[in-house]
Amino acid sequence: MKPLFVLLISFAIAVLVVRLIKKQFEWRLPGRIALSAMLLFTSLGHFMFTEGMAGMLPEGVPYREFLVYLTGFVEIAAAIGLLVPAWRRLTGYLLMLFLALVLPANIYAAIHHINYETGLADGPGLSYLWFRIPFQVLLIIWAYLSAVRRTA
Numbered sequence: 001m002k003p004l005f006v007l008l009i010s011f012a013i014a015v016l017v018v019r020l021i022k023k024q025f026e027w028r029l030p031g032r033i034a035l036s037a038m039l040l041f042t043s044l045g046h047f048m049f050t051e052g053m054a055g056m057l058p059e060g061v062p063y064r065e066f067l068v069y070l071t072g073f074v075e076i077a078a079a080i081g082l083l084v085p086a087w088r089r090l091t092g093y094l095l096m097l098f099l100a101l102v103l104p105a106n107i108y109a110a111i112h113h114i115n116y117e118t119g120l121a122d123g124p125g126l127s128y129l130w131f132r133i134p135f136q137v138l139l140i141i142w143a144y145l146s147a148v149r150r151t152a
Contacts, residue, residue: 003038004135007142010037016113031146032088035139036079038132043079045116046072055119074098082147092147096140106132 015028016041046053054064061067078098081091107129109116115123 001131003042004040006137007038026152028146032082032143035146036082037143039075039082039095041080043072043075046075049117052119053115054115055114056105056116058108063121071098071102071107082143088147095143096148099112099136099140099143103133103136106136 011030011034014033015025015027015093018026018030018033022109050068052067055066057064057067078091078095081087082095083090109123110115110128110132113121113123113125
C-alpha cells in the first residue's frame with residue numbers, strides 16, 4: 001500500500017510543479033517522475049529487508065539474496081532511465097517486462113504468508129493479492145502510458 005501512496009502523492013506534486021514551470025498541464029512527465037519516485041522507494045526494501053525479501057522466492061531458487069540485490073539495482077536503473085529522454089521508451093518496455101516477471105514472487109509470498117520485512121510466515125496472505133495483482137497491472141499500464149506510448 002505504501003508504494004501506491006508514494007506513486008499518487010509524488011504524481012500530484014509533480015503535476016503541480018510541472019504546471020507551475022511550464023504553465024500548462026502535462027501528465028506524462030509527472031507520470032514518469034512519480035513512477036521513478038516509487039521505484040526508488042521500493043528499491044530501498046531490497047537493501048533494508050534483503051533476507052525477508054529473499055524469503056519471497058521458493059527455496060529451490062539459487063542465489064536468492066543476490067537476486068534481491070539485483071532487482072533493487074534494476075529498480076534504481078529503471079527510475080533513472082525513465083527520466084532520460086533517450087532511454088525512456090526502452091526503459092518503459094523493460095520495466096513492463098520486469099513488473100510481469102516479479103509478480104510470481106509476490107504471488108508465492110502471498111500464498112506462503114511471507115512477510116517481506118522479516119521473512120517470517122506472518123504476512124497478509126492471499127487477501128494481499130486482491131491489492132497486489134491490480135496494483136502490478138496498474139504499474140504496467142502506467143509505465144506504458146507515461147514512457148512507451150507515443151503521443152498523438
